[in-house]
Amino acid sequence: MKLKLLTIIAFSLTIHANAQQHNTSKDYTPPTDPLVQKKLVQWQTEKFGLLMHWGTYSEWGVVESWSICPEDEGWCERKGPYKDNYFEYVKAYENLQKTFNPTEFNPQKWADAAKNAGMKYVVFTTKHHDGFNMFDTKYSDYKVTDPKDPFSANPKANIAKEVFSAFRNDNFMIGAYYSKPDWHSNDYWWRYFPPSSRNPSYNPKKYPEKWEAYKQFVYNQIGELTSDYGSIDILWLDGGWVRPKSTIDTSVDWQKSIPYDQDIDMPKIATMARKNQPGLLFVDRTVSGEYENYVTPEQSIPAHYLPYPWESCMTLGNSWSYVPNDTYKSANKVIHILTEVVSKNGNLLLNIGPSRKGDWDPNAYSRLKEIGKWLDINGNAIYNSVGDSTIGAQGKFVFTNKANTVFAIYRADENENKLPNEISIQNLTGKKIKSVKLLGASSKLKWKQDANSLQIAISDKLNQNLPCKEAWSFEIDY
Template sequence: MKKVLSLVACIGLSLALNAQNKKVFGMKDGELIHESSESYEWPTDAKVLEKLDKWQDVKFGIMYHWGIYSVPGITESWLLCSEDRFTKRRERVAPDKPYDEFKKWYWGLADSFNPVKFEPSRWADIAADAGCKYLVFTTKHHDGFCMYDSKYTDYGITKGPYKNGKYSDVTKHLFDAFRQKGFMIGTYFSKPDWHHKDYWDPFWATPTRNVNYDVKKYHKKWANFQKFTANQIDELMSNYGNVDILWLDGGWVRKPEQDIKMDEIVDKARRKQPGLIVADRTVPGCNENYQTPERVIPEKQINNPWETCIPLAKTWGWSPDSEYKSCSWVINMLAEIVAKGGNLALNIGPTPEGEIEQGAIDRLKEVGDWLKQNGAAIYATRTTPNYNCGKVWFTANKDGKTLYAIYALPEKETLPATIEWEGNEPTGRMTLLQNGKSVKYSCKDGKVTVTLPKGLKNEPLAFSFKVKK
C-alpha cells in the first residue's frame, strides 16, 4: 500500500510540474520548442560581460546533436518520455514494443554506436568554411549517454564499441579541432538524466520528463543526483581545455521542485573557466546569461543577449531522409536574427558513422561564400532602432556610424530592378558589399530607392552607407 501511495504521489507531482512547464514550452509545426524567458538579468562579473560582448560579435554558431539516437536516425531522447506528444512518435518508430522493451532497446543503441568515420578536423573545416564562429556540442542529452569520458558513469562513447577508436573521447578532440580554428567553445549539457537511477528510478513509472519520485521524501536520493550532476559538469570544466559557454538544457530542472544547486555549480565552473557564459535555458536569473528561443525568432528586436537555435534539417539529430533548407533561407534568417539583436546557432545532425552529409555541406559552403563577401553586415554589428522595412533588415557597426541594409531575397524569387525602404536615409556613397562598388540611390519623402546593377547573382544583397544626422 505504501508503494502504491508513493506512486500516486509521484504521478501527481509529475503532472503538476508538467503543467508548470507549459509556461516555457510549446509546439511549432509539430515540434517541441523552448520559448524565451520573459525577463533578463544582466551579469555583474566583468569577465562574463567581456566574453558576452565577444559572443555578440561572432553572431553565427554551429550546433551538433549527435548521440545514440543517430544510429537509427530517430528523435533524440524524447521517445523515452511518456508525455502524449512523444508516445505518438514512439508508436511510429516501434509500434510493437511495450514501453519497458522500448527503453531497453533505445538505451541498448549504445552497443551499436561506432562512428569510425569521425574526423573532428573535417567538421571544423566545414563549419569554418560556412562562416560559423562558435560551437555548441551535445556532450550529454536527456538520455544520459555521454559523448565524453566521464568517470561517473559507464554509459558513454568511451565505454562502447568506439572505446578504442582514434577519437574515442569525442568531445576532447572536437573541442581541440574547433579551438584551433579560433572558435568559441560551447558545451551543451542536459541537467535531467533519464538513464540515471537517481533521476528516473526504475522502481517507479516515468509519466513525464520530470524526476519520478518525491525529492523531499527521498532527499538523500536527490542529493546523490545533485552531486552526480555537479561532478559531471566539473569534468567538462576541468578536462577539456578552455570553454566559453556552458549551455544547459532541461529548463524544468530548477528551483524549487528540482533544485540542483546551480549557483554553486556555476561558481565552481567559473573558478576554472573565468568569464564563462552560462545559458541555463528558460530559467531567468543570474545563470541565464543569454536567452535561447528555439526554432522561433522573436517578433521584435531584443537588446539583451539572445540566441535562436534552429536545425538546418527538420530534425535535430540525423535522419535517413533529411531534407536541408536552402542557403537563402539561412542567410535571410541570419539577417533577421542579427537585426533583432540575436545570434544564430544552426544545428546539424551528423550520421551514426560520424560524417556530415553532403547536402548539409553544400548549403553551409554557400552560406560561407556569401558571408565572405557580405559578412561586414553581420559580424561585430549591433542593433539600430529602425531595424526593418519589408524585406530589408538593418544592422549597424559598433560605433553606430555605418549602417548596413540586407535585402532578404525570398526563395524562388528573382532580384527586382530596385529595392525600397523607408527611413535610414543614406548620405554620400552607398556600397554593394559583394563587390565594393557604388550603387545609385535616391531619397524622396523619407523613402529610399536603390537601383540594382544588372548581372547580379540571384541571392540576398547587403549594402553599407552613412546616414543623415
C-alpha cells in the first residue's frame, strides 16, 4: 500500500526547474588571501563544471526539497494523496529515507563521462534545504548512512565521499554544495512553532539560544566536510536568505521578504574551514562581500561581459533534480551557452540530477559525449581564455582571448551545416594579424585585414570537410 501511494505521488507532483532564482550580486569584493586568489585564478581557467542535485526526492522524481516548504509558490506546490495535509506530506517525504537505495550508484562512471565531456570541476550536493545528508555526518541521523536507510549497508554508502574521491582521482577541482538552511533541524524549523516559510519558524532574536545551537550545527557540519573528505576546493553555499540582515538587498523581491536576521557567523566558519582547507573558495551565494568569491547567476547569462569572477549554473534538463522523461537540452544548445558564458568572462556549471537508482538518464550521457567531441577540437578557444570586453558579439560570433590571440566562435543554428562563403569580423583594430586558421581544419584560409575588419573566404572544399558541428572557432593570431 505504501509503495502504491508513493507511486501515485511520484506521477502527480509538478516539477519546477526554476524553484529559486538567484540574482547576480550588486557588488564584488576581491579576496585578499593569496592562497584564495591563486585558487580563484585556477578555477577561472577551468571554464566548465558539473553540478549534481541528488537526494531522497529522486525517489518520487519531484522538485528538490521545495515541496515541503509551506509557501504559496509554484515550486512549493504539493499534489497527490497528501496535498491537503502538510504534516502528513512531510512525514511521507521524510520516510523516503527508508526506501532510498540507489544500488546503481557508480561515481567513477560519472567522473569518466564528465572528464570526456571536457568538464574540469564538480560541485556535489552534500545536503539540500530538506536537511537530508548525503554524507556521514555525526550531527544528524537524517542521512544516507543511518541504519534506517537501506543503502547504509552498501560499501559506498558515504555518497559524498565516494563522489569526491572518484572525481579527485580524475583531477577535478572538488566543490561541496551545502545548504545553509536545514528544514529538518529542530533548531531551524523548531517543532514548537509550525513553519510558515523557508525561514526559521521562530524569531532568532527572541530565542537566541535556539539560534546559537543552529549556528553551531552549521559550523560543525562544515567542519566535517572540510576535514574528513579529502582536498576540497570550493564550498558552494546555497539558501541565500540565511544571511545577516544588513546584507539584504531590498530591491530584490525574495530578499525583501526575509523577516529575520539570520547571521551564522561566516567569519568564524571561514576561518575554521580555511584552516582545514587553505585557499578554499567560498561561494556564499547572493551575499555580497568577502565570502562570495565568485557570483552565481542561476538559469541565466548576464547581458554583458562582467569584469569579476562569475558562474552560470544551469540545468541540462528542465529540472535540477531527476525527473522521469525530462527534456534535455541539445548539445548545440549547451555549446552555445558555454561559448556565450566564456565570452562574457564566466564559467558554466551544468547540472545533472541522478535517478533514484543512482544513475543518469541515457540522454545525459549522450549529450556529454557530443559536447566532449566539440571541446576536443575547440578547447583551445575555451580553456585558459579570458572573455572579450572590447570586440563585442557580432551576429553569430562570440569572442574569447589569449595573450596575442583572439578566438572568433561562429555558433551555428541547429540544422546549419556550413559556414557562409564570406565572413567579415569587425573591431579588430590596433594590431597586425599574422595568421588565421580554423581549429580542427588542415586547409589554409584566404583572408585579408582592412583598417577595422577581417575578411575570411570559406571554400566549398572546407565547407564539405568541417571538423565539427554546433560551432566553429577561428584562431586569429597577432
